[in-house]
Amino acid sequence: MNDLTYTPAADENQEPDAYLPLHTMSYRRRNEPRSVKWAYGLFWFTFVLFFVGTGSGKLWDRIWHATRRFDTFWSPPHFFVFVVTASTGALVAILALTPSLRIWFGPSVRLPRIPFRVPAALLILGSGLALLCITIILDNFWHSAFGLDETQWSMPHDMLGWCWFTIIFGFAACRIAFRHYRPLSWFTNIVIAVLVIEFMCPPMLGPFYLNYSPHLLHALANLPVVRTEPDAQHMYRIYLNHGLTRQTCPLFIPQVAFFAGAALALLRCMDRRLRIFLVAPLCWTCFIATRNLYTLMLLHYHGASHPLDILAVAWHEPSIWVPAPLLVAAVAFELCRRCGLRNQVCYIICGVVFSCCTFAIWHTTFWMILLVPPAIGTMLIGARIGSWFYSMLSQPTPDKLATFLLIFCAQIPTFQGVIDLILRRTTP
Numbered sequence: 001m002n003d004l005t006y007t008p009a010a011d012e013n014q015e016p017d018a019y020l021p022l023h024t025m026s027y028r029r030r031n032e033p034r035s036v037k038w039a040y041g042l043f044w045f046t047f048v049l050f051f052v053g054t055g056s057g058k059l060w061d062r063i064w065h066a067t068r069r070f071d072t073f074w075s076p077p078h079f080f081v082f083v084v085t086a087s088t089g090a091l092v093a094i095l096a097l098t099p100s101l102r103i104w105f106g107p108s109v110r111l112p113r114i115p116f117r118v119p120a121a122l123l124i125l126g127s128g129l130a131l132l133c134i135t136i137i138l139d140n141f142w143h144s145a146f147g148l149d150e151t152q153w154s155m156p157h158d159m160l161g162w163c164w165f166t167i168i169f170g171f172a173a174c175r176i177a178f179r180h181y182r183p184l185s186w187f188t189n190i191v192i193a194v195l196v197i198e199f200m201c202p203p204m205l206g207p208f209y210l211n212y213s214p215h216l217l218h219a220l221a222n223l224p225v226v227r228t229e230p231d232a233q234h235m236y237r238i239y240l241n242h243g244l245t246r247q248t249c250p251l252f253i254p255q256v257a258f259f260a261g262a263a264l265a266l267l268r269c270m271d272r273r274l275r276i277f278l279v280a281p282l283c284w285t286c287f288i289a290t291r292n293l294y295t296l297m298l299l300h301y302h303g304a305s306h307p308l309d310i311l312a313v314a315w316h317e318p319s320i321w322v323p324a325p326l327l328v329a330a331v332a333f334e335l336c337r338r339c340g341l342r343n344q345v346c347y348i349i350c351g352v353v354f355s356c357c358t359f360a361i362w363h364t365t366f367w368m369i370l371l372v373p374p375a376i377g378t379m380l381i382g383a384r385i386g387s388w389f390y391s392m393l394s395q396p397t398p399d400k401l402a403t404f405l406l407i408f409c410a411q412i413p414t415f416q417g418v419i420d421l422i423l424r425r426t427t428p
Contacts, residue, residue: 039095039105043095050171057084061077064077074140078136085133089126096126104181106176109123109397119177122170124392126170127166128164128167131159131409139160142154149231151244158412165196169393173394186276189271197280205259208246208256211244212247212362213362216320217236234424250368253368254375261386264333264383264386265384267330281326292321293321319362325361329354348379
């Protein structure tokens with residue numbers, strides 16, 4: 001069978017592969033061309049290379065900064081992440097440039113000055129990787145031009161977060177494009193959902209992603225190597241003087257409600273089955289809580305050096321490790337939906353529940369309860385953004401991708417980069 005003519009039936013009334021009898025699916029698998037297997041295998045190799053390489057590089061980077069002075073941008077962890085990103089981009093380029101491989105990645109689009117049509121899913125993935133390489137170089141320039149005391153609102157740091165989210169979005173779009181040949185299992189759906197939530201959170205929350213409380217910032221600022229770095233000390237003074245923590249900043253509750261609305265809407269669009277809609281937030285919550293508790297042990301927070309010490313500290317200070325109550329919001333939304341309420345009403349009630357739980361975990365003064373009404377509004381806006389994200393995931397087009405890159409990878413980081421520079425210039 002010719003690889004270039006083997007395509008799945010495009011009839012909308014055709015029975016989905018996920019519901020076909022097992023013997024039919026086995027027959028298809030035995031008779032499919034070798035290029036499908038190569039494309040699918042190379043896709044997973046690319047994903048593992050990027051995810052494992054970037055994850056280990058970021059962990060290495062944290063340990064490096066916690067134990068060594070930051071004297072050059074091109075430290076071994078930074079250089080390692082850049083090489084992994086460039087290698088992943090080269091593999092994606094191979095997939096896009098090889099006709100027998102790219103035809104399996106879903107609908108294609110025509111691009112200016114390119115003589116062949118490019119799969120939209122690969123276009124999202126390749127754009128994220130290319131922009132990430134550019135952003136890493138921009139980060140080096142930003143450090144050189146404005147110093148090393150940049151916050152998480154600096155232009156390159158915010159762009160890095162959105163680039164990683166774009167890349168994960170591209171991987172998810174590629175895997176969804178393969179559903180005609182490799183049906184999506186419930187486990188795969190959960191993995192995709194958890195990855196999308198996790199990589200959406202840092203750029204949407206900015207400094208609040210890691211700045212849980214002033215106590216935690218003081219612990220980080222008093223690490224032996226950090227105490228000797230003036231730029232790092234200035235960065236922590238910016239956070240502490242301006243109260244840029246979950247406990248002290250009035251922006252946090254509305255901003256995290258925006259993230260929750262986008263995450264819930266995206267999850268609902270990706271898979272409405274209860275075991276996906278609730279298990280994905282549960283897995284994300286367990287992952288974040290475990291990671292935060294491990295971080296406290298690494299910091300020897302309040303002298304904690306083994307797990308039993310950490311449990312005692314965590315019991316008394318939930319504000320320094322408890323994740324955003326996304327699971328509670330998902331349960332509230334599902335209960336409202338089962339009561340027959342409209343989606344918008346479900347999000348309003350969900351916004352009240354979520355913001356009240358957030359207030360209970362991180363508030364320092366009672367007046368912060370007044371942030372609940374604006375948080376309801378930001379959750380509704382976030383839900384619309386999450387639905388739009390899914391439209392780009394399921395039916396990607398160059399226009400949608402260009403809009404996403406312009407707004408989230410350029411305009412928002414530029415605006416927040418101005419805020420970062422103002423904070424750095426006005427904080428002694």
